[in-house]
Amino acid sequence: MANGSVRTIAMLRADPRLANSLADTRLASFPFLTPEERAAMRDCAATRRPVRIGMELVREGDPVDTVYFLEDGWACQYTTTRDGRRQISALLLPGDICNLDALLFRQLDVGVRMLTHGSVLAVPRERVATLAANYPGIMQCFTWLGLSENTILSRRTLCLGRLSARERLAHLLCELAVRLGHVASEGPVTFAMPLTQEHIADVLGLTPVHVNRSFRQLRTEGLLSSTRGTIGVCDIVALRRAGEFQPGYLHVQELRNGSTIDLRDANRRETLHMFEGPR
Amino acid sequence: MANGSVRTIAMLRADPRLANSLADTRLASFPFLTPEERAAMRDCAATRRPVRIGMELVREGDPVDTVYFLEDGWACQYTTTRDGRRQISALLLPGDICNLDALLFRQLDVGVRMLTHGSVLAVPRERVATLAANYPGIMQCFTWLGLSENTILSRRTLCLGRLSARERLAHLLCELAVRLGHVASEGPVTFAMPLTQEHIADVLGLTPVHVNRSFRQLRTEGLLSSTRGTIGVCDIVALRRAGEFQPGYLHVQELRNGSTIDLRDANRRETLHMFEGPR
DNA sequence: CGCCTATTTGATCCTCATCAAAGAATGTGG
DNA sequence: CCACATTCTTTGATGAGGATCAAATAGGCG
CATH class of the missing domain: 2.60.120.10 (Jelly Rolls)
Known part of the structure; x- marks a missing residue:
């Protein structure tokens, strides 16, 4: 568990x-x-x-x-x-x-x-x-x-504003998968999910009952296999599409490959400019 | 206009x-x-x-x-x-x-x-x-x-997750009133509102039609008087209650009375500590 | 084993979406 | 200054997604 x-x-x-x-x-x-x-x-x-x-x-x-x-x-x-x-x-x-x-x-x-x-x-x-x-x-x-x-x-x-219950749930699960480190894996992914359906409901702005129904829907569509405490993503591509999920907004990629902006860099470059003259 | x-x-x-x-x-x-x-x-x-x-x-x-x-x-x-x-x-x-x-x-x-x-x-x-x-x-x-x-x-x-359409609209109008500088005024407030009802719908996660109906509701309740381009808040206290609005989260008060935290202060105090010895 | 909490399913209701169309404001060009 | 197009607001009728109420089942824990 x-x-x-x-x-x-x-x-x-x-x-x-x-x-x-x-x-x-x-x-x-x-x-x-x-x-x-x-x-x-x-x-x-x-x-x-x-x-x-x-x-x-x-x-x-x-x-x-x-x-x-x-x-x-x-x-x-x-x-x-x-x-x-x-x-x-x-x-x-x-x-x-x-x-x-x-x-x-x-x-x-x-x-x-x-x-x-x-x-x-x-x-x-x-x-x-x-x-x-x-x-x-x-x-x-x-x-x-x-x-x-x-x-x-x-x-x-x-x-919350524009997606259906099914879409919201799919989106949340995609987000969690990425944030938990299962980044760009194309194959099936399994991860522990300590949230109860009531918690999920409070995240998604739904009732627990409807979260449950959305789970069942995704399960019968073959995208998920959820048991208490564990989420198995069967078809991650379909789940992403179902949830309008594009991982870019999480900015994990930049952190991984070290391409985050360093404000001090800007400063160093400006200093260089001063020696080289303007532009 | x-x-x-x-x-x-x-x-x-x-x-x-x-x-x-x-x-x-x-x-x-x-x-x-x-x-x-x-x-x-x-x-x-x-x-x-x-x-x-x-x-x-x-x-x-x-x-x-x-x-x-x-x-x-x-x-x-x-x-x-x-x-x-x-x-x-x-x-x-x-x-x-x-x-x-x-x-x-x-x-x-x-x-x-x-x-x-x-x-x-x-x-x-x-x-x-x-x-x-x-x-x-x-x-x-x-x-x-x-x-x-x-x-x-x-x-x-x-x-978006938990308030009704009427509540959302009331909340938004309260927020805008504060952000536009009509801070804690208790009396009636009027301000220009360049947003169309469609824009408001896109903020509140509703349809334009329903935004219109929510407006009418607030108007018939006597909380608002809205015309194209202008919002008149008749009963600001009631509007706040209707929208579950508490202005604290906007942090305008701190900015006004200058009580914002200055990180350098912490530093100065720490330096003092060094001279005074620990604690 | 029994208690408690979480999940699941069913039946019904209500809020809000959708579709449609009429009215008000605004802006444009003649 | 007026006729017209355009955009925005308003109202009505109908439908759907999700809420609510209720109860049964399953799982975890002492």
Whole structure:
């Protein structure tokens, strides 16, 4: 079962008491970081905290002064209406930052909640801010991650506003497959999915009942084989087409092949220009 | 009519041929910018370009190497499906940055299109990158703006996923009122609205017909008085409640009273700590 | 084994989409 | 200044996708 496997991974890691390092998060995957910046990330003190399923890292509307880096397990950002309707605005996977907004905003309108057991690295805002202020490369990572969340949200907007239930589900599963690392694989893909259909409903803006029916539809069409806790994608090409999915917006490709833009490059080139004269 | 008034404002400004400055955009509103940073923004060369209604600043999926700062008029970010359904993911008002993503991404999945006549300041990515690399305060503005777009998108996600048509419309109008500067006014508010009902439908994930019906509903309930090109909010409190609107997520308040976080502050305090000894 | 939670399926209802067409505003050219 | 085309708004009639209500089944866990 999914929760079990997630917890297992957590247990294979270092002693939970041990303060652990930001270098294990997605932050480390940016190609333009200097050795000093990587060292600063390693040396940045962070309290590793095991968190149980259902735990609220940030309560909706509460003031925040801690940035949480998700080490293991899944989490989500969500909002609720006064009468209790809930919408999940972002799914957070291992390595993601749970509430980057806390770097610049004292108060968030969204809550953050664990969807599985797992563990987070908690870092006071002050400390993250210092890191960002002293190391431009790290600051750029934060900006990059923020803009990247943006493109994901824009795309989700299209899903919620214009796609049918079947299309939304197909899209979500494609997105998760890519974000979990099954990138451009053409063959069948299988991955653990700790979300319940109710969670999925809260992501897709549907009812759990209708999510279930959409699953069945995709299954009978031969695109999927879903069992509790596991998704098997039988026909990934068809699933992509069904979900209007184009992986470009996730920007994983750039990170992999190291073609991300480095702002300092621009600066270096400008300096060159000064010596060479204008244009 | 709305378009006309927008154009009028544009004409009151300086010579359209003249290269204009970034200090006229929302960038200038950040309290923590140093005089040098403000000067750098003023000195940053930008070509001012009048743009006509319907013009595409960025075509969906095309590579981009220019950042557009919206000076006058309204624009939007949008996405379309293969079969032509369209979703507007962001409305851009005067002062907004149209495609901040272009700072760090070479290719965008969203298009940017003018919804009225207006004018933009076009700045090559390189030049914005240099600015960001040399002036940490400006870099922080970009990050702030990115994260701010994020919270707006998260909220839109709630609207699209969980609110009824009437609620969505009420929410959008409240958001626009605040973003246009009619902040906490309790009395009746009137503002120009150049969007057609079709545009609104593309924002809210509805059909134009249903947007029209939602308008009529709000009008007969006595919350609104809408005519072509103008919105009159009669009962702002009721409209807020109808749209589940809480203005906090827009973070305009912090900007106004200057309570935005300055990352350099954290750094200064840390330095103090070093002299005072730990804790 | 029994409790609890998650998935599955059925029946009915309602919100919103679709199709169609008439009216108001705006802009254009003569 | 008026006739006409165009675009936007408004209203009606009908249909479909998804919500809601209800209950049965299956799976995980103590």
